[in-house]
Amino acid sequence: MRKLSKIYTALIIFFMYMPIITLIIFSFNDGKTTVWKGFTLRWYSDLFRDNMIINSLWNTLLIALLASLIATILGTMAAIGINNFKGRKKILLQNASNIEILTPDIVTGVALMLMFTMLGTALHFRMGFITVLLAHITFCTPYVVLNVLPRIRHMDYSVYEAALDLGCNQWQAFRKVVIHELMPGMFSGFLMSFTFSMDDFVITYFTRGSSFQTLSIQIYSMTHQRISPKINALSALMFVVVLALMLIINIKDSRAEKQNKRRV
Numbered sequence: 001m002r003k004l005s006k007i008y009t010a011l012i013i014f015f016m017y018m019p020i021i022t023l024i025i026f027s028f029n030d031g032k033t034t035v036w037k038g039f040t041l042r043w044y045s046d047l048f049r050d051n052m053i054i055n056s057l058w059n060t061l062l063i064a065l066l067a068s069l070i071a072t073i074l075g076t077m078a079a080i081g082i083n084n085f086k087g088r089k090k091i092l093l094q095n096a097s098n099i100e101i102l103t104p105d106i107v108t109g110v111a112l113m114l115m116f117t118m119l120g121t122a123l124h125f126r127m128g129f130i131t132v133l134l135a136h137i138t139f140c141t142p143y144v145v146l147n148v149l150p151r152i153r154h155m156d157y158s159v160y161e162a163a164l165d166l167g168c169n170q171w172q173a174f175r176k177v178v179i180h181e182l183m184p185g186m187f188s189g190f191l192m193s194f195t196f197s198m199d200d201f202v203i204t205y206f207t208r209g210s211s212f213q214t215l216s217i218q219i220y221s222m223t224h225q226r227i228s229p230k231i232n233a234l235s236a237l238m239f240v241v242v243l244a245l246m247l248i249i250n251i252k253d254s255r256a257e258k259q260n261k262r263r264v
Contacts, residue, residue, distance in 0.1 A: 075144025
């Protein structure tokens with residue numbers, strides 16, 4: 001049974017990562033097709049010379065970072081507020097925060113587009129960077145609430161009260177005790193928000209206007225023709241960066257667990 005489980009796990013991992021491995025391999029292909037014609041690095045050099053792709057990547061990273069930061073702050077405040085309610089009001093607010101997660105992206109995108117169009121007509125502004133940022137904050141915030149709420153439920157409130165008794169004011173106790181306890185959930189919500197924001201296409205497509213380009217929109221516009229191998233190179237670099245970040249986070253978490261065990 002153990003051998004079968006290992007074989008099954010290996011097959012699942014192979015099935016999941018084989019497309020990414022294929023993409024990375026063909027980012028070094030000298031040809032523009034799926035036929036291997038030799039090793040080259042020219043697609044990576046051409047990638048950094050393509051201003052359209054670099055600008056789209058910069059816009060995507062900027063939107064993802066700002067939206068994740070703002071959503072983390074708003075989501076944490078919302079989670080604390082929801083936890084302070086009792087009974088049916090708490091359940092109602094918690095379910096209301098989950099509606100955005102369950103709603104299809106196309107519904108959210110069309111709804112936000114209609115709202116921004118109406119506001120743009122009334123306030124005389126066009127959709128672009130600000131509307132995309134607001135849209136990403138809208139769908140990222142519920143994921144932060146989803147990650148922070150469990151941390152609040154398991155938090156020991158006696159530590160907060162002890163900090164008040166020992167001379168801290170409410171802000172100092174909140175910053176040093178509550179935020180410290182909620183930090184793992186906030187960090188998880190930030191990472192989830194950043195990932196979903198980077199990956200989003202549908203909501204961005206409906207709220208970007210005519211001038212603002214993100215990486216997903218740029219790649220979509222290339223599908224009308226043959227996609228350049230430069231996209232393979234860009235995807236390979238993004239995968240390597242994400243993999244490196246995940247390894248660093250896991251190493252830090254394992255070291256922290258070992259230190260806690262030694263203290264115990």
